[in-house]
Amino acid sequence: xxxCRRIARNCRCSSGLNSLMSRFKTRTNGHSCPGAAPSHNxxxxxxxxxxxxxTAADLAQQVQQEKTKTPATETPMSKQQKxxxxxxxxxxxxxxxxxxxxxxxxxxxxLYQDKHFVVINKPHGVPVQDASRGTSISSVLPTLSxxxxxxxxxxxxxxxxxxxxEKETTGVLLxxxxxxxxxxxxxxxxxxxxxxxYWVITVGVPVPSEGVIDIPIIEREITGPQPHYKxxxxxxFRMNDSGDGVTKVRGHRQAHPAVTKYRVLDSSTGCSLVExxxxxxxxxxxxxxxxxxxxxxxxxxxxxSHWSKLAPQRLPERVLGKLGLEQSKSRYIPLHLHARQLTLxxxxxxxxxxxxxxxxxxxxxxxxxxxxxPDKKDDE
Numbered sequence: 001x002x003x004c005r006r007i008a009r010n011c012r013c014s015s016g017l018n019s020l021m022s023r024f025k026t027r028t029n030g031h032s033c034p035g036a037a038p039s040h041n042x043x044x045x046x047x048x049x050x051x052x053x054x055t056a057a058d059l060a061q062q063v064q065q066e067k068t069k070t071p072a073t074e075t076p077m078s079k080q081q082k083x084x085x086x087x088x089x090x091x092x093x094x095x096x097x098x099x100x101x102x103x104x105x106x107x108x109x110x111l112y113q114d115k116h117f118v119v120i121n122k123p124h125g126v127p128v129q130d131a132s133r134g135t136s137i138s139s140v141l142p143t144l145s146x147x148x149x150x151x152x153x154x155x156x157x158x159x160x161x162x163x164x165x166e167k168e169t170t171g172v173l174l175x176x177x178x179x180x181x182x183x184x185x186x187x188x189x190x191x192x193x194x195x196x197x198y199w200v201i202t203v204g205v206p207v208p209s210e211g212v213i214d215i216p217i218i219e220r221e222i223t224g225p226q227p228h229y230k231x232x233x234x235x236x237f238r239m240n241d242s243g244d245g246v247t248k249v250r251g252h253r254q255a256h257p258a259v260t261k262y263r264v265l266d267s268s269t270g271c272s273l274v275e276x277x278x279x280x281x282x283x284x285x286x287x288x289x290x291x292x293x294x295x296x297x298x299x300x301x302x303x304x305s306h307w308s309k310l311a312p313q314r315l316p317e318r319v320l321g322k323l324g325l326e327q328s329k330s331r332y333i334p335l336h337l338h339a340r341q342l343t344l345x346x347x348x349x350x351x352x353x354x355x356x357x358x359x360x361x362x363x364x365x366x367x368x369x370x371x372x373x374p375d376k377k378d379d380e
Contacts, residue, residue, distance in 0.1 A: 082324070086361075099135050102126065103143040111172065112354045113148070116181045118159060119342060119354045120144075122173040124334055124361075128164045137161060137173065163189065163196075166284070168300075171339025172196070172356045185344075189281075193345040198276040198286060199265075199358070201336040201365055203305075203315060204296035205272045209264040213289040216255035217282045226310050230303065231284045233292050258282040260289045268370040269322050272296065275340070286337065299365065300335040322368050336362055 102123075109121035122128070122137065130136035141159040149157045162176045162185040174194075176182040188194050218234040221227065234255035237246040259279040266273045274296075276286050284304070291297035291304035297313065298304075305313040312331035320327060338359065344352040358366075366373070 086364075097126065097135060099140050100143065102135060102137075103140040103147065106137070106140065106144050107147045110148070111356060112352065116177055116184070117344075117352065118148070118175040118177065119352075120173050120175060121356050122165055122170055122339070124168060124170045124359060127167040128161050128173070141175070162186065163194065165339060166337075168335035169198075169337045169339060170356075170359050170362070171198070172342040172354055173339070174342060174344075188344060188346075192279075195277065195341075195343040195345070196339060197341040198278075199338045199340045199362075200274050200276060200286070200290065201299040201362070201369070201371065202272045202274050202290055202294075202296040203299055203313070203319060204270065204294075205267045206262060206264055206274060206290075206294045206296050211262060213258075213260045213262065213293045215258060215289065215293055216251060217258040217285060217288055218252055218255040219283075222308060224308060228310060230307070231282070231288050232307075233288065256280070256282045258285045258289065260286055262290075262294075265374050266371045270316055270318055271299065271369045271371065273366065273371045273373070298335060298337055300333040301337075302331065319369070322370070323365065324368065334361055336365060338362055 105123065106120050109123075110118065111121055112119040126135065126137060128137045130139065133139070138161055141161070145157045145159045148159075157177065159175045159177060160179065160182050161173070162182050163174045165171070165173055174185065176185055185194065216234045216236065217231050219229055220232040221229055234252045236248060236251050238249055239245075240247045257280055261277040261279065263275045264272050265275055274290075276290075278285050287298055287301050287304050291301060292307070300313065302311070302313050305311075313333065315323075315325075315327065315330055320330070323333075325333070338356070340356060340358075342352075342354045342356075346352065365371075
């Protein structure tokens, strides 16, 4: 208004004053007046054409309002949709794991350690070793070793994988602190002083409920639209022509002896919780024996649920209903193969016996399928 008064004093006629005041009112609506500096109001910036332009403070206020705004009513997700979202999130987490995050996770999951050995809880989907130099257990062992040594800058401690696990397998993983310890473990393994027990969920109930599978395994090429390789059975016996007995056949030179002990711990809804103890160490041994020898594939084993093709595991409708899934979403189910227990038999120094808790997705599947753990059965 000071500018207006100065303008009024300079005007010599009322008509000129009225004209000037009318122009002033018009321009002040656009935040300008004759002889005045442009306005820099922080709350109301302008652009050509008179349209307001949001400042940083305005944007921050809008963002805050959006956060506090009551969300619109959404259609509640079904149990099937929730289950699929859980499995998708689980898969993405595995694909994007950072090496340092993995090392911290392994550090928190140390199950046992002494001056020679370390036992960790291996997560699903992470290989022990990766030839493509991607993220693996081996690639983060230097960081894990440093963490276990108190992050000392001049630490000479090392960790070496001794007995491996498959990428999709979870559970106890034995590491050695020196090359000598690796040799000691391998020697114990050759002398059958290392025992490993696994828990699996199978689609189907093994009959009989306890036994030993002693069938050699061989790698075979699968031809067709999707050529690939799989481990398969190479039996030493076949049914005779009359069908009332078996005949011994000559073993294949490239077949590997494979022996697996199994025991059904519980069964329900056409599925079972089974304890496996491999007595040999052939690639995919337990998966092949369960799927091809007992016709009870492991839940989430998309490789051996079909022999002649590569496709997601096909599950019975009753099992899908209990899991809260549709068949089209079964590809998200992870392999339910868990290294539950590790025992090192040392006559002079005492045995090392380590058990590993089940991963969350495994316990959730047990709950959905109404399968009970052995220790909980004893409490009932």
